[in-house]
Amino acid sequence: xxxxxxxxxxxxxxxxxxxxxxxxxxxxxxxxxxxxxxxxxxxxxxxxxxxxxxxxxxxxxxxxxxxxxxxxxxxxxxxxxxxxxxxxxxxxxxxxxxxxxxxxxxxxxxxxxxxxxxxxxxxxxxxxxxxxxxxxxxxxxxxxxxxxxxxxxxxxxxxxxxxxxxxxxxxxxxxxxxxxxxxxxxxxxxxxxxxxxxxxxxxxxxxxxxxxxxxxxxxxxxxxxxxxxxxxxxxxxxxxxxxxxxxxxxxxxxxxxxxxxxxxxxxxxxxxxxxxxxxxxxxxxxxxxxxxxxxxxxxxxxxxxxxxxxxxxxxxxxxxxxxxxxxxxxxxxxxxxxxxxxxxxxxxxxxxxxxxxxxxxxxxxxxxxxxxxxxxxxxxxxxxxxxxxxxxxxxxxxxxxxxxxxxxxxxxxxxxxxxxxxxxxxxxxxxxxxxxxxxxxxxxxx
Amino acid sequence: xxxxxxxxxxxxxxxxxxxxxxxxxxxxxxxxxxxxxxxxxxxxxxxxxxxxxxxxxxxxxxxxxxxxxxxxxxxxxxxxxxxxxxxxxxxxxxxxxxxxxxxxxxxxxxxxxxxxxxxxxxxxxxxxxxxxxxxxxxxxxxxxxxxxxxxxxxxxxxxxxxxxxxxxxxxxxxxxxxxxxxxxxxxxxxxxxxxxxxxxxxxxxxxxxxxxxxxxxxxxxxxxxxxxxxxxxxxxxxxxxxxxxxxxxxxxxxxxxxxxxxxxxxxxxxxxxxxxxxxxxxxxxxxxxxxxxxxxxxxxxxxxxxxxxxxxx
Numbered sequence: 205x206x207x208x209x210x211x212x213x214x215x216x217x218x219x220x221x222x223x224x225x226x227x228x229x230x231x232x233x234x235x236x237x238x239x240x241x242x243x244x245x246x247x248x249x250x251x252x253x254x255x256x257x258x259x260x261x262x263x264x265x266x267x268x269x270x271x272x273x274x275x276x277x278x279x280x281x282x283x284x285x286x287x288x289x290x291x292x293x294x295x296x297x298x299x300x301x302x303x304x305x306x307x308x309x310x311x312x313x314x315x316x317x318x319x320x321x322x323x324x325x326x327x328x329x330x331x332x333x334x335x336x337x338x339x340x341x342x343x344x345x346x347x348x349x350x351x352x353x354x355x356x357x358x359x360x361x362x363x364x365x366x367x368x369x370x371x372x373x374x375x376x377x378x379x380x381x382x383x384x385x386x387x388x389x390x391x392x393x394x395x396x397x398x399x400x401x402x403x404x405x406x407x408x409x410x411x412x413x414x415x416x417x418x419x420x421x422x423x424x425x426x427x428x429x430x431x432x433x434x435x436x437x438x439x440x441x442x443x444x445x446x447x448x449x450x451x452x453x454x455x456x457x458x459x460x461x462x463x464x465x466x467x468x469x470x471x472x473x474x475x476x477x478x479x480x481x482x483x484x485x486x487x488x489x490x491x492x493x494x495x496x497x498x499x500x501x502x503x504x505x506x507x508x509x510x511x512x513x514x515x516x517x518x519x520x521x522x523x524x525x526x527x528x529x530x531x532x533x534x535x536x537x538x539x540x541x542x543x544x545x546x547x548x549x550x551x552x553x554x555x556x557x558x559x560x561x562x563x564x565x566x567x568x569x570x571x572x573x574x575x576x577x578x579x580x581x582x583x584x585x586x587x588x589x590x591x592x593x594x595x596x597x598x599x600x601x602x603x604x605x606x607x608x609x610x611x612x613x614x615x616x617x618x619x620x621x622x623x624x625x626x627x628x629x630x631x632x633x634x635x636x637x638x639x640x641x642x643x644x645x646x647x648x649x650x
Numbered sequence: 651x652x653x654x655x656x657x658x659x660x661x662x663x664x665x666x667x668x669x670x671x672x673x674x675x676x677x678x679x680x681x682x683x684x685x686x687x688x689x690x691x692x693x694x695x696x697x698x699x700x701x702x703x704x705x706x707x708x709x710x711x712x713x714x715x716x717x718x719x720x721x722x723x724x725x726x727x728x729x730x731x732x733x734x735x736x737x738x739x740x741x742x743x744x745x746x747x748x749x750x751x752x753x754x755x756x757x758x759x760x761x762x763x764x765x766x767x768x769x770x771x772x773x774x775x776x777x778x779x780x781x782x783x784x785x786x787x788x789x790x791x792x793x794x795x796x797x798x799x800x801x802x803x804x805x806x807x808x809x810x811x812x813x814x815x816x817x818x819x820x821x822x823x824x825x826x827x828x829x830x831x832x833x834x835x836x837x838x839x840x841x842x843x844x845x846x847x848x849x850x851x852x853x854x855x856x857x858x859x860x861x862x863x864x865x866x867x868x869x870x871x872x873x874x875x876x877x878x879x880x881x882x883x884x885x886x887x888x889x890x891x892x893x894x895x896x897x898x899x900x901x902x903x904x905x906x907x908x909x910x911x912x913x914x915x916x917x918x919x920x921x922x923x924x925x926x927x928x929x930x931x932x933x934x935x936x937x938x939x940x941x942x943x944x945x946x947x948x949x950x951x952x953x954x955x956x957x958x959x960x961x962x963x
Contacts, residue, residue: 305903308927309904312710312924313924315710315711316710316711316929328927331928415795415805415811415812416796417796475796476794476795477907477908478795478817478907481905608927609927609928611927612927612928615925615926619905619907619909622905622907622908623908626817626818628818628908628909649928
């Protein structure tokens with residue numbers, strides 16, 4: 205289909221989603237736009253789900269759906285659940301939203317109480333697949349996995365099974381405040397920039413003297429130490445799926461982490477470490493004009509778009525000297541509980557949430573960097589200029605290690621590195637213990 | 651009037667000679683049942699179950715597996731557990747003496763019944779009844795090194811490098827102690843006020859007649875007379891201090907940063923039971939029993955020592 209017609213169809217599909225357009229009206233308008241019948245049928249299927257899916261449940265059933273996400277993201281999910289409800293009136297969906305910080309604590313308690321949701325938005329999937337609580341789609345519904353590459357399904361695979369599909373990419377960018385750059389007379393960052401460039405800009409954009417700083421140059425999420433290691437050519441483990449030991453205790457690893465810690469403790473161009481714990485503490489600083497550059501993913505976009513007077517744009521990740529720029533790849537996705545008492549209804553909802561309509565809606569809602577190449581290249585997505593950067597950065601993503609004890613390993617290493625971020629220990633001194641602790645967890649869970 | 655009413659009820663329940671009639675025990679149990687059933691089901695059973703589980707490995711999904719003393723030997727050799735035990739003792743040593751001393755001092759002031767004492771009493775007690783999560787969030791700001799209340803004041807008075815509080819390995823736990831004292835002090839004040847109001851005025855007047863000054867009256871009359879209250883405050887505060895968890899959890903977003911410097915025995919228990927991707931309920935149960943032993947031992951020492959300084963009428 206020519207590009208223009210594809211764009212018209214994208215626009216119409218989004219309009220149909222938001223305006224609850226009838227099937228007949230959609231077809232009439234699509235034909236008027238010169239779109240072919242097979243393309244219209246295909247679009248309708250993606251909007252409404254496959255025709256076979258419309259076999260309504262004979263009697264009303266209730267299922268639960270758990271997710272985390274910003275308030276904006278919850279609005280999008282609620283919109284989708286409303287559409288789902290209209291299509292499947294006999295399937296009542298009860299959403300359960302929990303903040304990401306507490307999501308897995310609650311999930312563990314739900315696992316213990318055998319009351320996990322029927323459909324779950326999830327990451328660290330192998331951890332829960334290993335507990336035997338997730339449905340192996342590879343064995344029950346292999347056809348739904350055909351549209352995904354092995355790489356895309358890596359984070360959802362465990363011991364020969366596939367337990368979900370990804371929704372998005374956790375692509376990181378640097379948001380920058382153009383007004384603050386202009387005021388400081390600093391040139392905007394450009395693609396291909398280095399960490400030295402970032403440090404220079406951050407110094408020029410920091411106002412005040414520590415600890416009384418009124419404007420910070422840069423803020424990063426210290427929890428993303430994995431990314432700095434990859435960016436300096438360091439791998440975390442000897443295998444991403446079945447690791448036997450940690451491999452990040454290297455001079456290059458120490459150099460990367462020390463660089464980030466020095467931004468805080470030597471250059472003093474970042475907020476204190478307690479405010480670098482997550483994007484939830486970084487975003488308000490950026491939105492209020494107290495921070496010139498913020499590390500983050502697409503989830504921050506809705507907040508920044510809605511902030512009056514905030515003039516921002518994004519640039520791709522910088523690179524360490526002698527290395528190419530590297531980003532994070534993979535994200536969370538949808539899974540189905542093996543314990544669900546309503547497996548057919550749960551699969552119906554799962555199919556809907558992983559379908560093109562849901563992906564398009566999330567992309568239109570500005571909440572995520574979609575994984576679906578069709579959406580990633582769509583006009584609706586690329587119509588926003590900053591999304592081009594997200595799309596480009598998603599192509600240089602580094603695969604995330606995925607094994608049952610991954611969360612525990614990251615927790616223990618993250619805790620060991622906290623002294624580095626506060627400047628109480630050098631990265632070179634902290635890494636041997638961090639690697640030894642990681643090895644201990646890997647060995648205990650082997 | 652109330653006393654005579656109670657006497658009549660007791661007489662009706664008891665026989666003429668004061669002994670209880672046959673069947674009274676069953677009636678008493680019937681009255682106790684509404685409280686006894688949930689107590690046995692949710693407390694006694696839970697306590698006994700954790701004792702058994704402390705010798706097992708249990709991930710909440712598969713059946714518990716007997717491992718003998720493995721959980722206890724793991725804890726003894728675990729660096730992190732040793733660290734959280736040290737943190738908990740440090741916290742208790744900071745909070746208990748200071749909140750007791752400050753509670754007594756403020757209570758002495760409030761006992762003077764100066765104008766506005768009622769308002770002050772309410773203000774001091776407010777932290778104790780304020781939702782802990784809400785006050786912990788406020789203290790996050792109080793301890794913020796950039797714009798926080800404490801560091802702003804210190805900076806204003808010329809301290810060039812104020813403590814980073816939760817951003818510092820040295821000051822993170824003292825920050826929790828300050829918060830703990832602020833929260834505990836109101837409760838201690840109320841208890842001390844009750845104790846002070848029970849001090850017989852005639853004894854103080856007798857001391858005055860004997861030529862005792864304010865300090866001597868306080869040291870040799872008031873302090874001994876309120877020593878049972880002081881003992882109660884110390885025991886209750888110590889038990890509470892050993893169970894500290896929620897303020898550290900809220901103030902650090904569940905991270906107990908930096909590097910577990912704000913983690914405590916209960917925090918460690920929580921992490922092993924609910925945060926670790928594989929629940930370790932057996933290990934957590936062993937932690938709970940070790941915590942019980944610590945509290946029990948400290949309380950026993952306090953009871954042993956109290957004979958030397960607590961005076962009962």
